[in-house]
Amino acid sequence: MEGMAVKKVGRGTYKQQISDDLRQQIADGTLAPGAKLPTEAKLTDQYGVTRGTVRAALEILVNEGLIISARPVGHFVRDRKPMVVRPQAEFRPRPYTPEMDAFMTEHEGRAPDQKIEVSIWEPSGEVAKRLQLESGELVVARRRVRHLDGEPFNINDSFFPLDLVRDSAIMRPENITPGANETLAELGFRQVRAIDEIYVRMPTPDEVRRLELGPGTPVAYHVCTGYTEDGKPVRVAISVYPGDRHVISYERRREAQPDSEA
Amino acid sequence: MEGMAVKKVGRGTYKQQISDDLRQQIADGTLAPGAKLPTEAKLTDQYGVTRGTVRAALEILVNEGLIISARPVGHFVRDRKPMVVRPQAEFRPRPYTPEMDAFMTEHEGRAPDQKIEVSIWEPSGEVAKRLQLESGELVVARRRVRHLDGEPFNINDSFFPLDLVRDSAIMRPENITPGANETLAELGFRQVRAIDEIYVRMPTPDEVRRLELGPGTPVAYHVCTGYTEDGKPVRVAISVYPGDRHVISYERRREAQPDSEA
DNA sequence: AAGTGGTCTAGACCACAGT
DNA sequence: CTGTGGTCTAGACCACTTA
Numbered sequence A, B: 001m002e003g004m005a006v007k008k009v010g011r012g013t014y015k016q017q018i019s020d021d022l023r024q025q026i027a028d029g030t031l032a033p034g035a036k037l038p039t040e041a042k043l044t045d046q047y048g049v050t051r052g053t054v055r056a057a058l059e060i061l062v063n064e065g066l067i068i069s070a071r072p073v074g075h076f077v078r079d080r081k082p083m084v085v086r087p088q089a090e091f092r093p094r095p096y097t098p099e100m101d102a103f104m105t106e107h108e109g110r111a112p113d114q115k116i117e118v119s120i121w122e123p124s125g126e127v128a129k130r131l132q133l134e135s136g137e138l139v140v141a142r143r144r145v146r147h148l149d150g151e152p153f154n155i156n157d158s159f160f161p162l163d164l165v166r167d168s169a170i171m172r173p174e175n176i177t178p179g180a181n182e183t184l185a186e187l188g189f190r191q192v193r194a195i196d197e198i199y200v201r202m203p204t205p206d207e208v209r210r211l212e213l214g215p216g217t218p219v220a221y222h223v224c225t226g227y228t229e230d231g232k233p234v235r236v237a238i239s240v241y242p243g244d245r246h247v248i249s250y251e252r253r254r255e256a257q258p259d260s261e262a
Numbered sequence C: 001a002a003g004t005g006g007t008c009t010a011g012a013c014c015a016c017a018g019t
Numbered sequence D: 001c002t003g004t005g006g007t008c009t010a011g012a013c014c015a016c017t018t019a
Helices: A016-028 A040-047 A051-063 A123-128 A180-186 A205-211 B014-027 B040-047 B051-063 B125-131 B178-186 B204-212
Strands: A067-070 A076-078 A116-123 A138-147 A152-159 A192-203 A219-228 A233-244 A247-252 B067-070 B074-077 B116-121 B139-148 B152-159 B191-201 B219-228 B235-242 B248-253
Touching: A016 A051, A051 A067, A051 A205, A116 B219, A123 A219, A123 A233, A123 B014, A152 A180, A152 A205, A152 B067, A180 A192, A205 A233, A233 B125, B014 B040, B014 B051, B040 B051, B051 B067, B067 B235, B074 B248, B125 B152, B125 B219, B139 B219, B152 B204, B178 B235
Parallel strands: none
Antiparallel strands: A067 A076, A116 A138, A138 A152, A152 A233, A192 A219, A192 B248, A219 A233, A247 B191, B067 B074, B116 B139, B139 B152, B152 B235, B191 B219, B219 B235
């Protein structure tokens, strides 16, 4: 039988030994993707520890994103990237076709639910700093969650200084067909420069809620700040990409294959 | 007093209420970066629950990467990006200066420890698939962990089909000054195309060990596959970037500020 | 020596799905 | 109903660092 008793035999704590054992079974296919793990009670017997210890071991695997807990049914091996997602997505720092998302999505499925929430906000410190706002200045937030096949796919929030866009199309919750950047340009704030920052981190509870994330799912956090000719920041776009639903992928041609000599 | 008893008052489980409370204190600066949290015993008193429940709450924050546990000293608010790291790093899909890393690092500090482990491996499924190897074919692995100021900074492993590079400079553990790609080109395998894939996920235990990662630290996982003119894959480079030590950052100029209208 | 967090046990009650 | 995982309690022992 797999999962023999663990007491006194191996190295490390019990929960480590147990999670290592299960992780190995997942890696070598003994526990295939989608397979149901033994119940906590069974694992308790097999390994000869208490339920709490078994749960601690399972929690490790949950936090690694290897298994999920489907509430009163059991634990299951997670489908690694069962994913719809982004084959051949564009990742181009430089303009190719205007109005193209730096992380433009090629969806075979549909992407409905362009519900955009427009509201006036006191900006978070992060946004205020990038827009160089004095304390008390407000921003217009255009917040949306993009969906794909009914599932939340990513977060796409944009922030503009309220002073700049008051009464413009940007403040209306409809989709802006020419694009917010074009609207901004018509208001006299054409962006000529942008700084992109990409962070990798665990999601906030708010992101967990909006994207319906499971445990063990990190996100890529992309902040794009757009500047006008004279260096004034006029727009901050924040995108959040769940790690389990996205692969950033691109292709390079010609000579000089980077990634350094190793 | 902050952290009043939690029983029966708020919504959600106790550990949720407690972690929410602490998270709020971290967000609003009541608990500044680097600050020490109350001991588990104190929190136990303050919230009126058992130590196990307090620990469950703290574990949530640890897994979110908000706090760290410095073993027998206490829990501390994590310094968000206290980081050396990559201001203005290049992120250029296209060649600018040859031999430049797609994720080239600008280090103010030093980057010693270019220890490279060269070994002959049975390739993992991931590598074998990308190199289109038959089962049984071996690869040469050049594995290294780059350090910055003595701390592990990222993983940089390259894999080449053994047949192609046998007895070449690639099999020697020294740094290859002209670059592995140049060496490969001299062997007749000039790369003209590369496919990059970037995943965001939690680290494997192996990565945790090599990079000395703490809990709650996701990684960006970058796979670069290089192809010759006739479409033969000759090189797979795998880089792993800890989320707590890297910011991928780049700047764009000129018109067309992507990131889509929102 | 004292105090910290890390681990484990033993037992209890709950909400929720499927039978 | 039964069985599942989710939560919580109460108490114990340990390893480690610091004073």
